[in-house]
Amino acid sequence: MLAGRRRGGSDKGISMKCVLSCLVLSGLLAACASPHDAPRTTASCGRSCLKSDIDLYLAALVAHDPSRLPLAKRVRFTEDTHELPLGAGFWKTVTGERSYRQDFLDVRNGTAGALVVMSEGDHPVLFVLRLKVIDRRIGEIETMVVHNAKEGAFMDIEALKSASVPMNLPVPKAQRETRDNAIAIAARYPGGLKIGSFVKSDAQFAPEAYRFENGRRMAGVGCTFMPPGCVDIKQQRIPSLSEISWRVAAVDEEQGIVWFRLDFGPGSMGPKENALHAWEAFKVYGGQIHAVEAFMKVMPAHLPSGWD
Numbered sequence: 412m413l414a415g416r417r418r419g420g421s422d423k424g425i426s427m428k429c430v431l432s433c434l435v436l437s438g439l440l441a442a443c444a445s446p447h448d449a450p451r452t453t454a455s456c457g458r459s460c461l462k463s464d465i466d467l468y469l470a471a472l473v474a475h476d477p478s479r480l481p482l483a484k485r486v487r488f489t490e491d492t493h494e495l496p497l498g499a500g501f502w503k504t505v506t507g508e509r510s511y512r513q514d515f516l517d518v519r520n521g522t523a524g525a526l527v528v529m530s531e532g533d534h535p536v537l538f539v540l541r542l543k544v545i546d547r548r549i550g551e552i553e554t555m556v557v558h559n560a561k562e563g564a565f566m567d568i569e570a571l572k573s574a575s576v577p578m579n580l581p582v583p584k585a586q587r588e589t590r591d592n593a594i595a596i597a598a599r600y601p602g603g604l605k606i607g608s609f610v611k612s613d614a615q616f617a618p619e620a621y622r623f624e625n626g627r628r629m630a631g632v633g634c635t636f637m638p639p640g641c642v643d644i645k646q647q648r649i650p651s652l653s654e655i656s657w658r659v660a661a662v663d664e665e666q667g668i669v670w671f672r673l674d675f676g677p678g679s680m681g682p683k684e685n686a687l688h689a690w691e692a693f694k695v696y697g698g699q700i701h702a703v704e705a706f707m708k709v710m711p712a713h714l715p716s717g718w719d
Contacts, residue, residue, distance in 0.1 A: 456544050458665065461516045461523035464542055464549060469508050469527065477502065483550035489717045490554045491710065492688075501538070501556045506530045511571040513578060513704065515670045515692065517661035519590070521545060524661045524670055526690065526706050528571050531558060535568045537625060537706045539690045541660055541672075553718055555690065557625070557708045564680055564687065564709055567626035575623065577702045578694050582667040586697040590662050596700060597669035597693040598657075604675070607651030609644070615699045616645045622703040624689075630703075644703075652676050654712075658719060660690065667696040677712035686712035 456464075464481075471479040477497045490500040507530040515524035521544040529538045536558055543551030560566040588596065596615060603612035621631025622644060628634050634641035641647050654676030661670040675687040691705035 456521055456547055457518055458516045460547070461518065461521075461542075461544060462514060464523050464544055465514060465525050465540065468540060468542060468549070468552075469525075472502060472505055472529075473508055475502055475505075481548050483545055483548040486548075486550055486552065488552040488554075490556060491708070492714050492717050494717060497552065501529075501531075501536075501554065504531050505536070506532055509535065510573055513574045513692070515661045515663045515668055516666070517663055517670075519664065520661065522661040524690075526692070526704070528568070534559065535566070535571075537563060537566065537571075537708075539706050551718070553716070555688070555706070555708055557706060562708055563625045564707065565625055565627055570623075570626040570628070575702070575704065577619070577621075578668065578692065578704055579666070580694075582665070582696045587664065587667055588695055588698070590664055593662060593664070593667065593669050593695045594659055596695050596698065597671065600691075600693060600700065600703065601655055601657045601671065601673055604649060604652045605655050606653075607649055609649065610646065614645060617697075617699040617701040620644050620699070620701055620703070622705075624705045625707055650679070652679055655679075658716075667694055669693045669695055672716060672718075674713065674716075679712075680709045684712055685709050686714075688714070688716075 467480055471477055486497060488495055488497040509528040509530060511528040513526045523542045523544060525540045527538045527540065529536045536556060539555040541551070541553040542549050557563040557566065599612045599614040600609070603609035603614050606612060619631070621634070622629045629636040630641045630644040630647050632642060652675050655673065656676070657671045657673040659669070660672045670690065670692045673689045673691055675689065677683050677686055680687045687707050688710045689705045689707040691703060693700050694702040
């Protein structure tokens with residue numbers, strides 16, 4: 412039931428002394444080199460490095476200039492699942508970046524992700540970005556662009572002024588889950604959607620848990636989706652989406668965030684041929700889901716993401 416791709420784990424057979432020596436050597440080389448000559452290794456791209464890659468991408472996007480990016484020779488770019496030349500699509504029409512941005516920094520897998528509110532002329536746009544950084548160069552670029560409320564089913568832009576406090580609360584080390592445990596806890600959410608019950612999937616929600624989609628509070632205290640039944644996220648009535656599928660996009664182990672890319676399956680939004688495609692983030696620690704936040708778009712059902 413809770414099928415889904417799981418990634419992670421740690422290399423075995425390497426002594427701690429060897430690991431520490433490699434890290435020290437990598438740090439010394441990076442300190443002595445210029446940014447352009449720095450040794451480009453995935454291991455050396457920590458949180459600040461991954462965040463910097465998001466900064467660089469958004470700045471290059473607004474400038475309509477992909478040549479500003481540190482790209483791998485065989486970089487691949489998709490927008491709304493379609494493979495395009497880098498510089499096409501939203502690169503042509505974007506006009507600015509607004510104040511809302513939520514980052515996901517997966518150091519172990521060299522993945523940097525973000526949910527961002529951008530501008531297209533005077534209109535707000537919901538923008539999803541996933542970057543895969545290999546040897547300090549961007550090798551994969553996956554994006555989704557929600558241009559208006561119709562494309563997203565709804566869009567409450569006034570609630571998307573800044574990243575939420577709950578999603579960005581520091582997680583004490585004692586409450587952090589292992590990577591695999593965090594994924595398993597988060598996977599009970601789409602597992603519940605698959606069978607139509609978070610109770611039956613045994614999804615574990617904290618008392619303050621909520622769901623926030625395209626700027627709208629759909630579950631939890633203050634919810635707007637058929638209150639008062641939406642207040643208790645675990646008991647909330649949900650549809651059975653037997654054909655839902657998902658994959659792990661990133662795991663921000665320090666912040667306790669698991670980020671999924673989901674296809675809700677046929678009929679999940681209007682006509683049978685349509686489906687909600689979502690990038691959904693789960694704040695997970697202490698064995699529970701504390702927050703669920705997503706950007707979503709209506710697209711054809713079973714549309715391959717191009718990265719499965």
